[in-house]
Amino acid sequence: MEQNEKSSLLKLMSDQLSRSVRMYLDNCARCGACVEACHAYASTGEARYTAVGRAQNIRRLYENYHTITGKAAPWLSEAVELDELWMDKVYETAFTCTGCRRCMVFCPFGIDTQQIQTIAKSLLIGADLEPKPLTVRAKDSIAKGVNSEATRAKFAKQMDQLRQEVVERWTAEAGKDVIPLDVQGANVLYVSMAEAHSILPAARIMNAAGESWSLSYYEAVNFGAFVGNRSMTEQICQRIIHEAETLKVKEMAICECGTAFRVMKHVMGPFDFNVITLVQLLERYIKQGRIKLDKSKVRGRITYHDPCQIARNGGVYEAPRTCLRAVTDDFVELQPNRCLNWCCGGGGGLVIAAEPEFRMKTSKIKAEQLKASGADIVATACEMCYAQLNELVDEYELDMKVEFVSNLVAQALVD
Ligand code: SF4
Numbered sequence: 507m508e509q510n511e512k513s514s515l516l517k518l519m520s521d522q523l524s525r526s527v528r529m530y531l532d533n534c535a536r537c538g539a540c541v542e543a544c545h546a547y548a549s550t551g552e553a554r555y556t557a558v559g560r561a562q563n564i565r566r567l568y569e570n571y572h573t574i575t576g577k578a579a580p581w582l583s584e585a586v587e588l589d590e591l592w593m594d595k596v597y598e599t600a601f602t603c604t605g606c607r608r609c610m611v612f613c614p615f616g617i618d619t620q621q622i623q624t625i626a627k628s629l630l631i632g633a634d635l636e637p638k639p640l641t642v643r644a645k646d647s648i649a650k651g652v653n654s655e656a657t658r659a660k661f662a663k664q665m666d667q668l669r670q671e672v673v674e675r676w677t678a679e680a681g682k683d684v685i686p687l688d689v690q691g692a693n694v695l696y697v698s699m700a701e702a703h704s705i706l707p708a709a710r711i712m713n714a715a716g717e718s719w720s721l722s723y724y725e726a727v728n729f730g731a732f733v734g735n736r737s738m739t740e741q742i743c744q745r746i747i748h749e750a751e752t753l754k755v756k757e758m759a760i761c762e763c764g765t766a767f768r769v770m771k772h773v774m775g776p777f778d779f780n781v782i783t784l785v786q787l788l789e790r791y792i793k794q795g796r797i798k799l800d801k802s803k804v805r806g807r808i809t810y811h812d813p814c815q816i817a818r819n820g821g822v823y824e825a826p827r828t829c830l831r832a833v834t835d836d837f838v839e840l841q842p843n844r845c846l847n848w849c850c851g852g853g854g855g856l857v858i859a860a861e862p863e864f865r866m867k868t869s870k871i872k873a874e875q876l877k878a879s880g881a882d883i884v885a886t887a888c889e890m891c892y893a894q895l896n897e898l899v900d901e902y903e904l905d906m907k908v909e910f911v912s913n914l915v916a917q918a919l920v921d
Pocket residue numbers: 543544545546555556557560602603604605606607608609610619620849
């Protein structure tokens with residue numbers, strides 16, 4: 507590795523060393539409490555997938571360049587040089603971590619392996635070695651914000667087609683703007699994915715609740731966060747924040763996309779407006795009696811997969827359960843659940859960046875957990891989980907359907 511490149515990568519590393527990250531790197535007791543916590547290790551038994559194993563590459567580099575022992579007597583420590591070999595090893599461990607933080611729950615020091623992996627990811631980005639599908643999508647999202655007039659015109663045209671579909675399917679709500687755009691002073695700015703499945707059920711429910719809402723021109727998903735690029739993450743969020751501020755909305759509801767919600771609320775916020783995830787909005791309508799649901803419309807036993815970024819990392823546990831208990835009397839919990847739920851294995855952008863074979867192999871424990879529930883439907887509240895769970899159901903031949911919470915609530919609506 508050229509000296510110039512090495513120096514600039516080491517500078518990138520120094521920039522990431524906040525007080526909390528230093529604490530995480532200095533304090534691992536090698537107790538092994540995190541070993542069984544990682545779904546990838548629990549599914550494969552491969553030590554390189556343990557949280558402590560993944561962090562070790564970064565810890566050794568940190569020892570070499572940032573600790574007294576490493577600098578003065580590297581032979582007394584496990585310090586390593588930054589070189590191509592290190593970059594290869596760290597790619598393998600950084601971009602196979604979903605950032606689910608299950609390991610952190612088990613660690614007596616609360617060591618955040620996801621944050622440690624952010625160092626590795628920023629060095630890989632610096633060396634132009636990150637997974638390109640994620641960066642390409644992140645750049646595309648940013649370009650939509652830069653060319654906002656063209657984006658808005660194209661999006662408005664697509665919504666004209668969807669409006670027709672909503673009116674045809676749900677005539678009860680016809681007669682008013684069923685997918686409103688640019689509503690000044692709306693209560694809710696709904697930030698969806700670009701596809702109809704993320705817009706139609708939410709539109710139907712918000713209209714049935716008599717909500718004052720406006721659909722965002724920008725899709726929620728944040729590929730900058732998946733790739734671990736802070737600047738791209740912020741640029742992608744800023745397009746939506748600017749829209750919310752311009753419309754002066756009271757609240758921003760993020761669709762069922764865990765990372766988009768966590769980043770907007772817990773990394774970018776707080777703002778003058780509130781940020782919630784769609785399932786929290788649906789819970790409110792149910793609790794306030796603003797929508798009526800008929801439990802006979804959804805058949806079969808339902809279970810719920812807590813998305814890591816909504817539940818463990820986002821703090822939202824009860825809202826989706828309230829929604830599901832309102833559509834069925836036959837709800838069962840996965841075991842374990844809530845903050846101990848197993849990651850689906852597709853988060854952190856792995857659904858896009860990692861090979862299906864790897865994702866299926868490292869999520870065997872998830873498939874076993876789903877099967878043991880005996881449910882006919884596994885509901886979730888995250889796009890990445892939805893995609894990964896569908897692949898798992900096929901791969902492990904589980905007799906079960908995957909559904910979004912919002913779609914089940916929309917199905918149960920009494921017109
Ligand atoms: S954050 Fe999740 S995927 Fe990453 S090491 Fe911890 S348990 Fe494993």
